[in-house]
Amino acid sequence: MSRKTFTCPDASCRRCPRLSAFLDKNRRLYPDFHNAPVPSLGDLDAELLIVGLAPGLKGANRTGRPFTGDFAGDLLYGCLHDFGFSTGEYKARPDDGVRLVNARLTNAVRCVPPENKPTGDEVRQCGEYLADEIDAMPNLKVVLALGGLAHNAVLSVLGQKKSAFKFAHNALHELDWNGRRILLLDTYHTSRYNVNTGKLTPEMFVNVFKTLSGIVNP
Numbered sequence: 693m694s695r696k697t698f699t700c701p702d703a704s705c706r707r708c709p710r711l712s713a714f715l716d717k718n719r720r721l722y723p724d725f726h727n728a729p730v731p732s733l734g735d736l737d738a739e740l741l742i743v744g745l746a747p748g749l750k751g752a753n754r755t756g757r758p759f760t761g762d763f764a765g766d767l768l769y770g771c772l773h774d775f776g777f778s779t780g781e782y783k784a785r786p787d788d789g790v791r792l793v794n795a796r797l798t799n800a801v802r803c804v805p806p807e808n809k810p811t812g813d814e815v816r817q818c819g820e821y822l823a824d825e826i827d828a829m830p831n832l833k834v835v836l837a838l839g840g841l842a843h844n845a846v847l848s849v850l851g852q853k854k855s856a857f858k859f860a861h862n863a864l865h866e867l868d869w870n871g872r873r874i875l876l877l878d879t880y881h882t883s884r885y886n887v888n889t890g891k892l893t894p895e896m897f898v899n900v901f902k903t904l905s906g907i908v909n910p
């Protein structure tokens with residue numbers, strides 16, 4: 693069987709008029725920023741795919757690497773390292789040498805949305821890339837969804853009923869996608885709001901990684 697390939701969308705993607713206009717504005721305001729769809733990090737051969745929400749304006753949209761320079765990245769990259777899913781020291785820069793191990797990191801929406809809020813249509817448009825990406829991951833065992841939006845985006849691209857798989861922190865759902873068994877693990881998003889309000893504590897996030905470690909090894 694021939695191997696499927698996947699290429700992340702580049703700066704020429706203009707599927708979402710609102711996001712394209714926001715990128716154009718940010719190219720003028722912040723010419724040194726990445727200001728384009730943020731490509732995934734990690735290998736397509738990985739067994740683990742982590743799906744976030746969307747790049748933060750001055751984080752991933754600036755640096756060009758998912759979660760890099762965003763508050764949400766601190767807890768995530770820390771756990772990836774502590775559980776062996778990455779090597780190198782995370783320094784919030786795309787050239788810090790961090791490499792993912794048996795893991796890939798992406799976002800449900802690859803362009804920065806105004807106020808961190810993508811619309812349903814933008815999630816659907818970008819979902820076509822997510823579906824192709826999942827299809828190109830032959831060894832994929834588990835998708836870790838950071839937050840309800842990522843959870844729903846994954847269910848939708850895998851053609852699953854949302855009512856059958858309710859989002860819950862540290863819940864594990866077993867999905868059948870075209871005869872492939874894929875597990876979906878949920879966590880609250882590592883956003884500043886969730887961490888500062890205690891909705892997601894570092895201990896709760898570590899527990900999700902403990903669940904993950906029972907399924908895939910780095």
Ligand code: URA
Nearest residue numbers: 744745746752758759
């Ligand atoms: N940065 C990202 O790349 N994704 C998120 O979901 C949050 C911050």
